Amino acid sequence: MSDIPALYLEKFREHLQKIIAVNEDDFRLISPFFTLKTLRKKEYLLRPPQVSGYESYIVKGLFQSSLIDDSGKLHLLYFPHEDWWVGDFKSFRTDQASSMEIVALEDAVLLQITKASLEELYQSLPVFERFFRILNENSAIALQNRLVQHFSKDSEKKYLDFLKKYPTLKNRLTNRQIAGFLGVTPEYFSLMRKRILQKDRDS
Amino acid sequence: MSDIPALYLEKFREHLQKIIAVNEDDFRLISPFFTLKTLRKKEYLLRPPQVSGYESYIVKGLFQSSLIDDSGKLHLLYFPHEDWWVGDFKSFRTDQASSMEIVALEDAVLLQITKASLEELYQSLPVFERFFRILNENSAIALQNRLVQHFSKDSEKKYLDFLKKYPTLKNRLTNRQIAGFLGVTPEYFSLMRKRILQKDRDS
DNA sequence: TAAATGTCTTAACATACCTTAAGTTTTTCC
DNA sequence: GGAAAAACTTAAGGTATGTTAAGACATTTA
Numbered sequence A, B: 001m002s003d004i005p006a007l008y009l010e011k012f013r014e015h016l017q018k019i020i021a022v023n024e025d026d027f028r029l030i031s032p033f034f035t036l037k038t039l040r041k042k043e044y045l046l047r048p049p050q051v052s053g054y055e056s057y058i059v060k061g062l063f064q065s066s067l068i069d070d071s072g073k074l075h076l077l078y079f080p081h082e083d084w085w086v087g088d089f090k091s092f093r094t095d096q097a098s099s100m101e102i103v104a105l106e107d108a109v110l111l112q113i114t115k116a117s118l119e120e121l122y123q124s125l126p127v128f129e130r131f132f133r134i135l136n137e138n139s140a141i142a143l144q145n146r147l148v149q150h151f152s153k154d155s156e157k158k159y160l161d162f163l164k165k166y167p168t169l170k171n172r173l174t175n176r177q178i179a180g181f182l183g184v185t186p187e188y189f190s191l192m193r194k195r196i197l198q199k200d201r202d203s
Numbered sequence C: 001t002a003a004a005t006g007t008c009t010t011a012a013c014a015t016a017c018c019t020t021a022a023g024t025t026t027t028t029c030c
Numbered sequence D: 001g002g003a004a005a006a007a008c009t010t011a012a013g014g015t016a017t018g019t020t021a022a023g024a025c026a027t028t029t030a
Helices: A006-017 A024-033 A089-094 A115-124 A127-151 A155-165 A175-182 A186-202 B006-017 B024-033 B089-094 B115-124 B127-151 B155-165 B175-182 B186-202
Strands: A035-039 A044-046 A054-060 A063-068 A074-078 A100-104 A108-114 B035-039 B044-046 B054-060 B063-068 B074-078 B100-104 B108-114
Touching: A006 A024, A006 A054, A006 A108, A024 A115, A054 A089, A074 A175, A074 B127, A089 B127, A108 A115, A115 A127, A127 A155, A127 B074, A127 B089, A127 B127, A155 A175, A155 A186, A175 A186, B006 B024, B006 B054, B006 B108, B024 B115, B054 B089, B074 B175, B108 B115, B115 B127, B127 B155, B155 B175, B155 B186, B175 B186
Parallel strands: none
Antiparallel strands: A035 A108, A044 A100, A054 A108, A063 A074, A063 A100, B035 B108, B044 B100, B054 B108, B063 B074, B063 B100
């Protein structure tokens, strides 16, 4: 009954199997809970003060997730892309207005599940609790690392780390976006890159 | 068979029940998986490069968790205390050397579970997966908030937020420790507090 | 209770990063 | 293909925070 292309389903299944055991019967049970969603570049997946109604697995595409602080300023958190999940887990869980803005930087394809469906899925397949337990654990670990990296403040080093960690992302993003991720202004980022080039030439 | 005082168990049960439904039979099954641990002020619960063998529920006490970055510098992440869990989930899950240092700032009482016991508990009581899924979700949300707070940089505001969020903690910590949490030097923190006092006097 | 150790304050100077603004280049879109 | 919009660069001046150092105060330990 699902209108999701087989290729996408296959990819999704492989993703699940990296974390939990899913046999064919299980998967036939799982897949109808998900729906296909496509987004064009520059379209918003979520925008305050919407409530995040879905958790979304990214089949294809690149996003930018930013949180808005009390004074209305946007802070770029990450660039979710292929084989990640994207969403605002806080808003999703509490049904409260999100303060997260998620925008597609490239045309994208998602597999989405609603809260009601997810609760139903937890009932029929408890191993899914395990799946999201582990996923959340990974999120927390990643956030912890990001926090520490941000504490050890030396933007130049942070940039080099970024290049090492996401080598392919560099070509999919503008300098302005990378600056936002690092937490510096585009102007300062430009200066920094110049400095790095200079150093490279000297050595 | 458990040597854990009834009062502690009762507290733990209330904690669990805030998140999942646990009846008396369930709880009788759960409690033998946990062991009691006491620590004196200044003792270490975890110290690199140990592997974190336990997840620990804090019945009583106050800790300081810091992560060590690549260059060996310590960054203060949080002050786990009563009714929180403390540990290094990364090391606990991967069995790898921890880069987290957890020290008791006050005499403490913990209920601990090993990885093997926790896996066993997941088998016999799947709702425990749910419990830790939600716990991890909370961690991720808290870390995300902390990250944004750290981005919106204005240490003075961060300090006022800290006081509002953890009003009781102020008296249990030294200024040096609070400075570490905010990510500023003790010297600058001192200056900042002077400035705040001045402002209060003016208004 | 004294000595030792750690914490807090103050101040002078250093630095990483921001702000604004203007000019140039690149990308988007009709 | 050309106009409009967005991104990038450079530079001058400003601010938040770090560093070092020294003295006062507080807490722990012998």
